[in-house]
Amino acid sequence: MTTADNEAVQSGDKDRKFISALARGLDVLVCFMSSDRVLGNQEIAKRTGLPKSTVSRVTYTLTELGYLRYFMDQNKYCLGKTFIGLGYSMLAQMHIRRIARPLMQSLAEYTQASVNLGIRDRQNMVYIDTYRNSSTFTVQLDVGSQIPIATTSMGRAYLCALPEMERIKLMGQIRKSDEHSWPNIKLGIEQAMVDFKKKGFCYSLGEWREEVNAISVPLVASDNSEIMVFSCSGASFQLTSEMFEKDIGPRLQNLVGNVKTALSHLKV
Amino acid sequence: MTTADNEAVQSGDKDRKFISALARGLDVLVCFMSSDRVLGNQEIAKRTGLPKSTVSRVTYTLTELGYLRYFMDQNKYCLGKTFIGLGYSMLAQMHIRRIARPLMQSLAEYTQASVNLGIRDRQNMVYIDTYRNSSTFTVQLDVGSQIPIATTSMGRAYLCALPEMERIKLMGQIRKSDEHSWPNIKLGIEQAMVDFKKKGFCYSLGEWREEVNAISVPLVASDNSEIMVFSCSGASFQLTSEMFEKDIGPRLQNLVGNVKTALSHLKV
DNA sequence: AATATGAGTTCCGTATAGCGGAATTAGAGG
């Protein structure tokens, strides 16, 4: 996650092509993505592992350029507006959203739960769309929300769809990030892979958040270039594993099938 | 806009605090924000004014870190998924959207046109929300869309609400970016300022896009920290200047007033 | 007041990271 992880740097002699000052600066920017929106230099230094003076210079530069915004009363920073434009200009080009929208909505309506579409970025799954009936309880995750890979159904479905080599690599990274709880995490993933092989979908039953159950089905683009995941999630008292198994799972698979064929027609 | 513009750099001796490698890298990233989504090194070099070899190293670094994505068939790059998360995590914290939403929707319903909320980033206005009745014609601008400041009603309303010093500075920048059409652009802005002073709103009647008319009202946050702009836009044959003047303008002003009081109650 | 604490900024000598012009490679076309 940090610059130090970069393979080229690890492997002995330095990579003449790699601009580490840029990497450090971006490391700082990424800090602001996680739940906290307002950070001071100290906090940033702790998260990135960069020395105080470096962080100070980076935040100075980013503020000067308008990528960070400075609150002088509490001298802390938050992200500048630029990233709104960047983020949305990306989503606009994702045709899949338009195609999937009506299907997701009607499934949300039917299940009275959330139906979500996510992709992977780094160590997280990111919602790029989510629909729910207005009466839905539980956590309200919005588009752009990030959830972990290892303990959520969405992340697990992603892992199941990933080519073996990459899956092993990613699981290694997950392991490193929390060596302690790895045994449990590993069990959860293995169970997911069994489920997926047998049924075509996988779960997270209270393993991410105590009170949340979810089921997911991955969608691998026809050219294998991208993996997206559809999930259905809700309060555990509302969505039982039997409902998933017999009703929602097949419907979700059906949804994915329909989206996939619609996509392939589009791309011709 | 480019690094060279940075004031500190201009003023003789260099700013020891400023990290230019970072600035250059971000200059490259920002290239991808404008309409084109896929760029090669050559194109990037042209836009940023950076030498080929530098661009090559920057794109290499950004790709390595996952901020850019590489298409090897056409060796070009596009933005990575990271920015989806960044963008959305920003919008989530904008309370104004929740407050304004119902009012914007009902005005969109009433006018059968688009009702939009925008803020400024750099040389553009950026939509952070937009509502329209499904039957609306004309350009479909989505959240995250960028429009120019000088020729749109939204940009002009922003200029009108800006403190004089800053307005002069910004207008200077606009002038520099297109010296040739400046005389006309200036006229448009001056007209807008007259309108705004007299009526409280201003227009763009076919001046941005031939077939689009729009009207805007700015909202200055009670602590003067931020300017937002509400606009109503649609096909010119559908929204006439009389309708703006007598009906839509006052309604839009009314909307802004309501949002402002709701905001101030919230912040206590 | 005096002292401590904690965060942020600035200084400054140094090593080196990043620079960019030139050479090289890779591809696409004719």
Place this chain on the structure above:
DNA sequence: CCTCTAATTCCGCTATACGGAACTCATATT
């Protein structure tokens, strides 16, 4: 096979970014 165009790599140079230490500037604490 040659010509163009674009991207990459090389490599010597020096400006650049680094980071430990010193310095501010608040805000508590006694």
